[in-house]
Amino acid sequence: MRVVLLGGAGALAGGAGLPLVQGAVPRLVLVPVAFRLALFLQAIWAGAPLGAPVLGLAIVLYLVPNLAEVAWVFHRSTGIRPVLAADTAYTLVTSFAAAMFAPGLLALTWPNIMGTVMVWTLLRGAPAGAIAITGAVLLRYGMAVVSGTSAPATWIVLALVAAAATALAIVMLVAGAMRFAHRLGEQRGRAAERERHRRDLHDTVLQVMESLALPAPRDGLDPVGSLDQVRRIARAHALRLRLSLDGDAPAEPGGLEHRLGALAVEMTAEGLRVDLVTLAKPAEVPESVVNSLHDAAREALRNTLKHAKTGKAVMCLEEHDGVVTVSVRDHGTGFDIGAHPAGFGIENSIHARLAEIGGAARIDSAPGQGTRVVLTAPLELGFPVG
Structure with missing residues (x-):
């Protein structure tokens, strides 16, 4: 003063x-x-x-x-x-x-x-x-x-x-x-940085460890092949995490459709067959929107892999009136949304991640009827959805 x-x-x-x-x-x-x-x-x-x-x-x-x-x-x-x-x-x-x-x-x-x-x-x-x-x-x-x-x-x-x-x-x-x-x-910047670190750890290290711990149908039939697959997944994610920690993580190639296609291949390799359906290919999508939709969709698919007790899921991509929508649908066990409050992954890796770019997420599910996760984001940053 x-x-x-x-x-x-x-x-x-x-x-x-x-x-x-x-x-x-x-x-x-x-x-x-x-x-x-x-x-x-x-x-x-x-x-x-x-x-x-x-x-x-x-x-x-x-x-x-x-x-x-x-x-x-x-x-x-x-x-x-x-x-x-x-x-x-x-x-x-x-x-x-x-x-x-x-x-x-x-x-x-x-x-x-x-x-x-x-x-x-x-x-x-x-x-x-x-x-x-x-x-x-x-x-x-x-x-x-x-x-x-x-x-x-x-x-x-x-x-x-x-x-x-x-x-x-x-x-x-x-x-x-x-x-x-x-x-x-x-203070808010430090709090946001801590949340981003927690979210990154959840989306990388924790999710990979949980996916590796899940039993696969081929484990008993081909234990050597299963072990090789585990090693490949571990090496790939270890490299990605190391590059991220060093600040040298390269930008992911391709647009949103390409990234979602690669995500479908990644999840299929981990035991969840994912079919990507493009209903209306969006125009040029900002990189931040691509990253947020991709990571939120990956969180939704990993939740399907861990909890839905099904080996299949469908991912749809469309764009309408300047809003990009990615939906993830499975016909697994489903759950009662009211009886299961959102955990860290849904709250931070999906809702919070999309909110940062003006997007939103909606989750529809019921016991025995599967789960549908709808992710929306604006093509123009600064114009929130809804």
């Missing part, structure tokens, strides 16, 4: 190094601009002695430039220095213009001066705010000399200090909110 007090919101932008923060900090100028406009409108509403020509000049000098400053900051990616320079120049020009040509508008220059003090304090911290207060007092003395009016009273300094203190309070609130958001993001 000490850094924020000394450096203002500019210290947040420089220290964060994030484009979002760096782009948002200059927009804090909206606070003093809103303050200026509120005081200007309050003066008009209170019945300030302004004739039509003077009122028009006041609108041109104060209302229009402040609105233009807001539009400029929000519609252009500008830094802190241009904002400070433009706001200071605006206050100096309007203040001396009023002192020289329209002394009746001197009262309306005060919100501009206070606003500039707030801008400097917001964006550059307490030291800059103190310098801005000194400059504002000197400016008011200069305006008094030019316009031939009385020198500023002591309350002006107190008002400037109050404006700077308000700006510092705003900066502290913004800094606290950013720190909270940063910590919350880190």
